[in-house]
Each structure stands twice: as structure tokens, then as C-alpha cells.
Amino acid sequence: MNSKEFIYFRKKLNKTQKQMAQLLGTSLKAIHSYEQGWRSVPPSAERQMFFLVSKIAENRKRRKPCWAIKKCSPDQKANCPAWEFKAGNLCWFINGTICEGSVQKNWKEKMKICRSCEVFPTYFRVTATDQVLDIINRSKKGVNTATLMKKTGFDRQKVRNILQRTYKQGEIKRADRGIYIGVK
Secondary structure, rough: OHHHHHHHHHHHOOOOOOHHHHHHHOOOHHHHHHOOOOOOOOOHHHHHHHHHHHHHHHOOOOOOHHHHOOOOOHHHHOOHHHHHHOOOOOOOOOOOOOOHHHHOOHHHHHHHHHHOOOHHHHOOOOOOHHHHHHHHHHOOOOOOOHHHHHOOOOOOHHHHHHOOEEEEEEEOEEEOOOOOOOOO
16 A cells, blocks of 8 residues: 555545544554655555445445455355355455465465455545545535646546536535535
């Protein structure tokens, strides 16, 4: 997990840096270091962060278990801890799963495979639209295009396309000319 992902998921959990430190059982200084990129996010913190975010995502939408998505054979299921513990929505969290034909040696190796798997992104996909909506929804007074461009790094056209689409879908509304707020 890199610093931008850490910040994104902390904000998705609606936690301050201090609250995140308490939740992960670490210091506020460690959280600052992760977010600045001075220290890498340790596997234990990454794992817990993903778990918490998955519980939010799980409450919004019921998903198929991993073995149904991946179309695992009966032999694969028989040897897989995700199947054994009926945790097909937490396969990425459980060590010892037999994804890609073998058990991974460590968390880093496992996450490399999980990030390219079709199951993982159903919980943790960070789309451009997600990023823009998160910024808008966190703002009480509203956000303009220039601010969205600065915070996301997207060009004007991309931001405008996202704003137009989310406005039409009723996810945001105009507070004033060029100022957008979330629909609560």
C-alpha cells in the first residue's frame, strides 16, 4: 500500500489521523510517516485497513464469494481456507489461499496476486469518479473544478466529464455556479 492509497482509505473510513493511529494501534507519528511516504505501510496495518474498508463495502452490496467468481474446481475448494471457513468475501485477507495454483509465501507476495485478481477490486477499486466524489462529499461548502484538478491531478476535461456524469446520476448537485456538493 502506498501513501496515496493509505490516505484514500483512511478518508474512506472517515477517520482523522489520530483516530486511524488508535484504530491501527500505532502512533500518530507513524500515520504521518505513512502518509508522507517516509515509511512504508507495514503489512499488519495494510491488512487491517483493507479489512475495515471491506466491511464498509460489504454492507453496501452483497457480493459473490471468490470461488464463484474464479470458478474454482472442487479440488481447489477442498484445499482452500477461504472455502473451508466460508469466507469467500475475505479471500484476500486469509493466508494460505491457493490462488494462481499455489500458496503464497508472505503477505507482500499474496497482495501482488490479489491486486491483479477480479475479486479484490470489487472491494478496493479506487476509480477516478470515487476520488472526485470523495473530495466533493467531504466538503461542506462545495468544490470547484480547479480544486478537483489540483487534488486529483486530473485534467480539466476528465474532471468535467466526471462532474457531468455524476450530476446527471443525481450523486452531486450545484451549490452555485461551478461549485458542486454531494447529495446526502
